[in-house]
Amino acid sequence: MPDSTAAISIILPACNEAGALAELLPRLRAQCPQAEILLVDDGSTDATARIAREQGARVISHPISLGNGAAIKTGARSAKGEILVFMDADGQHDPADIPRLLARLDDGHDMVIGARTKGSQATWGRGIANALYNRLASYMTGHPIPDLTSGFRAVRAAPFRQFLYLLPNGFSYPTTITMAFFRAGLSVAYQPIVAKARIGRSHIRPLKDGLRFLLIIFKIGTLYSPLKLFVPIAALHGLIGLGYYAYTYLTATRISLATLFLLTTAVTIFLIGLVSEQITQLMYKDSDRHKSAD
Template identity: 65%
Template sequence: MKISVILPAKNEAEGLARTLPRLVALMPEAEIIVVDDGSTDETAEVSRLHGATVLSAPYSMGNGAAIKRGARAASGEVIVFMDADGQHDPALIHGLLSKLNEGFDMVVGARNASGQANVGRGVANAFYNRLASWMTGMRVADLTSGFRAVRAERFREFLYLLPNGFSYPTTSTMAFFRSAYPVAYVPIQVARRVGTASHIRPIKDGVRFMLIIFKIATLYSPVKLFAPISLVFFLAGLGHYAWTFITSGRFTNMSVLLFSASVIIFLIGLISEQITSLLYRRDGL
């Protein structure tokens, strides 16, 4: 099978200078595509120097946009996505491909705790993994890893779902699970990134955290998120009604509000479930 390796890059000249020579030496027959996401350093020049095909954007459109541009341009039957910052060892690609040949449609390099950028990011990713495992009923070892091998035909089915910004790994993984395309995980070690270190920004990353949680739920099965919330409101209304009935013999407006909220949230979940089902419907099915 022809292999295409895609590296989204923004100001990653230093990391590419280390990664590309090893990648070319280990996979001389592979198509290597560097998607330059509006870099202001020598990312494009370094990539061309090492024989990579460069897709340059005039301005930054986000990691997800770079992934989509690369996937559309790739000619390989299998696409390998990896970071350009030196964290992913090209020698590990063969392990992903070997697992893919066992009949899987996506194989993800799963990091251990030492492979997380920092403690906060590690805690968030552990939560994502548990939530996704609960939603899918399958063990999700690393929901946010950007090091993965996929069958190109399968991956392109979901390009319209991928965001231009963050969380393309989350979206693609949940889409594969939802569509019953088998996904496997291979343990990997990652190195420290080359260049500027990643920093946690409490407000911005907190918002991202919440958005990813809702994205996980709405991409797979919204009812699994909305039904428990609806139940909480229903039980709160029941408890409030019992308390007011015992203390004052009344059925209060607050109880009505809580019961109504419970019904509305549940109905929103049902509607969301139907919309989600339409997202994965293909012609002829």
């Protein structure tokens, strides 16, 4: 297990963040003088890459914008450190919080996430949406998740790279990697932080990306614990089928085709859940073996 002397790479995915970098990068260097600072320029059309190079950061550029998740994957593959610190390049995250994340990592955790507190800057709509995502993810994983979508985290490089194939190219890589770590039996901790208002315009589209977050939660939910998703749906179909059977039997002394359809569907959904559970076990067996070896 890497200790506090392990090589650290700070990875900043960035798209048109020139306005924040001139202030952020000197603070990062002052806070973590020995760390590798790696900025992944995701097709910026402003001076993002030039400012980063002038400030001494290592820069990898995408010729076109591939998405936040794609930038994260590029950074994770290219970073030299044993410990990776991911943070936004828009000025929301305070470099002074990095040592607090690393200290928790040294306690034996595999990933430490900066959990935004109530004092953090966010619109009321995003606050409600994040609370919903946290509830759903907590149900799926069986673990309390105070901040599912935080992009500020410190993580051990080796297990993180095992799950790169799961990460989407767009937004919400935090959703995917957090739930994947829980499913693999890795230790995840949360460190309270205060996130400031970002500098510049947000790249998140609330409606489109909000729906995408929900879809990803359910997608990863089926990878994490399929029966938690399929059993309630199957039970709902079964209860409606039995209820409709009671109604038709009392009113017409017969069983309807709708009842047969609902009960058959309930059994089918449950069986699909069982098969999905077995597939999930096979998908994560290598991760379980690596953890046992560690």
